[in-house]
Amino acid sequence: MIPCLRVQVSFVVLSQGANVVVGSLEPFGKMFQHAFNVQGVVPNNEAIVSMALVQFGTSTALIMFFGMLVNILIARFTKLKHIFLTGHHTLYMACMLAVIFSVSGFTGTGLIIVGSLTLGAIMSLSPFMLQGFMRHMTGSDSIGLGHFGGFGYFLSGKIGEIIGKNSKEIISTEDTDFPKGLSFLRDSTVAIGLTMMVIYLIVAIVAGGEYVASEYPDAGNHILFALMKGAQFAAGVYVILSGVRLILNEILPAFKGISEKLVPNSIPALDCPIVFTMAPNAVLIGFFSSFVGGILSLIIMGLMGTTMILPGVVPHFFCGATAGVFGNAKGGRKGAIIGAFIHGILISFLPLFLMPVLGELGFANSTFSDADFTIAGIFFGILGSNLGRIGVIVGLAAVYLGIFIYSAMKKEKAIN
Numbered sequence: 001m002i003p004c005l006r007v008q009v010s011f012v013v014l015s016q017g018a019n020v021v022v023g024s025l026e027p028f029g030k031m032f033q034h035a036f037n038v039q040g041v042v043p044n045n046e047a048i049v050s051m052a053l054v055q056f057g058t059s060t061a062l063i064m065f066f067g068m069l070v071n072i073l074i075a076r077f078t079k080l081k082h083i084f085l086t087g088h089h090t091l092y093m094a095c096m097l098a099v100i101f102s103v104s105g106f107t108g109t110g111l112i113i114v115g116s117l118t119l120g121a122i123m124s125l126s127p128f129m130l131q132g133f134m135r136h137m138t139g140s141d142s143i144g145l146g147h148f149g150g151f152g153y154f155l156s157g158k159i160g161e162i163i164g165k166n167s168k169e170i171i172s173t174e175d176t177d178f179p180k181g182l183s184f185l186r187d188s189t190v191a192i193g194l195t196m197m198v199i200y201l202i203v204a205i206v207a208g209g210e211y212v213a214s215e216y217p218d219a220g221n222h223i224l225f226a227l228m229k230g231a232q233f234a235a236g237v238y239v240i241l242s243g244v245r246l247i248l249n250e251i252l253p254a255f256k257g258i259s260e261k262l263v264p265n266s267i268p269a270l271d272c273p274i275v276f277t278m279a280p281n282a283v284l285i286g287f288f289s290s291f292v293g294g295i296l297s298l299i300i301m302g303l304m305g306t307t308m309i310l311p312g313v314v315p316h317f318f319c320g321a322t323a324g325v326f327g328n329a330k331g332g333r334k335g336a337i338i339g340a341f342i343h344g345i346l347i348s349f350l351p352l353f354l355m356p357v358l359g360e361l362g363f364a365n366s367t368f369s370d371a372d373f374t375i376a377g378i379f380f381g382i383l384g385s386n387l388g389r390i391g392v393i394v395g396l397a398a399v400y401l402g403i404f405i406y407s408a409m410k411k412e413k414a415i416n
Contacts, residue, residue, distance in 0.1 A: 070120025286324015293344020
């Protein structure tokens, strides 16, 4: 009972830290759009899901429930041993699949079956493809990453790996040498707080005091408002890191006991902040690099005359930071910067290609953001729009055939 309570408290700490970060970034996004006069679609999972649940709430709930069971069955009977434990992302993916498959012509029981099988497969495959990098960073297979930005992190990690192979010396983001007078910057909380204060301050000044006062009447002076939001961001990151440490201390022993009885050799796949403690400097570097990639993508879309996908600050922080950690794993600072930058471009253009297959939701002012959402949506959406339900079923069958072939061939180890 006590260990379960500790695990629950750990997740509460983590989620509250994430809420603090999101709360500090929301005004930043609005001020950025006003300051630089840009309008367009903002990729945000929470926003698009809140709209979709009005019509697809029941289907989403059933797909989520049965998809989790499918994930457990895959872990029990195949070599893909991850149990996906990030509940809110499971909900978002279930919702997107309900939308995509409804547009493809599935209804009722057929929609639930196809959606659940697809969700379970994605919940198993996403952490599976990242496990090589997780093993490199942790030294074991005791933990996995359960977050549907997996393809973006994998791409960033591979870019870092290529950079590392072609570099004579790999300097990690955590090995930065500061001058004696700046030694206080070794404290990641201080470094993150000061950096975000400066960035927030620039955007607030460009946006103007009148805009800040009209949007946030209780904010007071816009300069102080910017400084406080920068400090709030750093505080949120600090709480997240504390929550991660609590989770690692509590959930791994508890999960080991469960896995030995239900799913032997299973691996818990946890939310993306679980890697933040592995390279705190890469978190900030990844965020900024990914955001710059988003800004460059916005400029390119403007020149091309397409729908403008605005850089969503929340996905660029959580996903970009994680991409920075993966890029740093084998590529050091260069890997973190370049890997996260390419990731920023990826999560800017993929939502653009996803919008046409979302049906009526494709005309909304928001869309799904993270890489796995968009790739899965585009893949099954194109199959459905061109080949109908048969195309979706064939595509899903091919995914499971790949899982079973791998499991049959891989007899010695659960993860390659």
